[in-house]
Amino acid sequence: xxxxxxxxxxxxxPPFVVEVERGAIxxxxxxxxxxxxxxxxxxxxxxxxxxxxxxxxxxxxxxxAPADPPWxxxxxxxxxxxxxxxxxYHRPIVAGMRFECRLQLVGVDEKTGARGAMSLLRQVMSGxxxxxxxxxxxxxxxxxxxxxxxxAQQVASRSLA
Amino acid sequence: xxxxxxxxxxxxxxxxxxxxxxxxxxxxxxAGASDDYNRIHYDHAYAQEAGLGGxxxxxxxxxxxxGRAVSDWAGPAAAIVDIxxxxxxxxxxxxxVMVVGTVADCAPGSDGRRRLRCEIVAxxxxxxxxxxxxxxxxxxxx
Numbered sequence: 001x002x003x004x005x006x007x008x009x010x011x012x013x014p015p016f017v018v019e020v021e022r023g024a025i026x027x028x029x030x031x032x033x034x035x036x037x038x039x040x041x042x043x044x045x046x047x048x049x050x051x052x053x054x055x056x057x058x059x060x061x062x063x064x065a066p067a068d069p070p071w072x073x074x075x076x077x078x079x080x081x082x083x084x085x086x087x088x089y090h091r092p093i094v095a096g097m098r099f100e101c102r103l104q105l106v107g108v109d110e111k112t113g114a115r116g117a118m119s120l121l122r123q124v125m126s127g128x129x130x131x132x133x134x135x136x137x138x139x140x141x142x143x144x145x146x147x148x149x150x151x152a153q154q155v156a157s158r159s160l161a
Numbered sequence: 162x163x164x165x166x167x168x169x170x171x172x173x174x175x176x177x178x179x180x181x182x183x184x185x186x187x188x189x190x191x192a193g194a195s196d197d198y199n200r201i202h203y204d205h206a207y208a209q210e211a212g213l214g215g216x217x218x219x220x221x222x223x224x225x226x227x228g229r230a231v232s233d234w235a236g237p238a239a240a241i242v243d244i245x246x247x248x249x250x251x252x253x254x255x256x257x258v259m260v261v262g263t264v265a266d267c268a269p270g271s272d273g274r275r276r277l278r279c280e281i282v283a284x285x286x287x288x289x290x291x292x293x294x295x296x297x298x299x300x301x302x303x
Contacts, residue, residue, distance in 0.1 A: 027194045028194045031187070031195070032225030032229060033187070033226075034225070034232075036229075036233070036237070037237070038232075038237050045237075048238045049238060049300075056229075056232070057231070057244045058221060058224050058225050058228045061197075077201075078211035080199065081201075081248070081251075082220030083247070084245065084248070085220070085221065085245065085246055086293075088242070089243070144245070154212065156212065158213070160213050
């Protein structure tokens, strides 16, 4: 019996806008201990064929809606762990870009593993470049995320301890 | 690292990156930088209560290390067009993560840039904490 509201499968969260700031890129690169000049030095990035300061490949993990999507909001945060993540780029993300992000719940799988029962929430977020006129243009990136929702028993049995 | 090494790379080539031990401070920093404030990553009592035996690193921090390994190897003129990971086991403060990549496939891309697919694994000691793959577009040949 799933604790996830399956009627939400196929639905989308309200789209939200993010702006890629160079300071946010630098802080993110610092946090993962990555000193790559592509993430800090616009002239260096341009010499290597980019339009400006580049974002690290996992950077869109920071692109969060102002509120949790409906399929996450009702969950117990202590039971959420990362399952899988995938980032696909049609072109690189560079500082100054603005995106309209569209997030959808594409599926929910129930799984019983060595650590007990869990629900896997499969979500896809696509980022559409916004022009100066605020109109969404091409899709620049797609993020596939599988969130693992552990059963209450798993938390009680300290399955990950 | 002008990326020309990617034009000669062959299936079976490997690269590796060893990451200094993860610290609790780093987890707090990553929480701020990535806007992910789930308390299992910095609140010991809460993480205990969640059955995790103490705070664990964000899976995405480990994936950040995997991205670093790939971009360090590929060089600034290459582009990472795809990177994916599955999280197998938690990483904890004090753990030393080692990322190893192996070239699994090379093919010409439709845009004229050679594509290299690498399998990537992140380990703490003998334990695999995350595994995945990345696709890198080599620099254009003029």
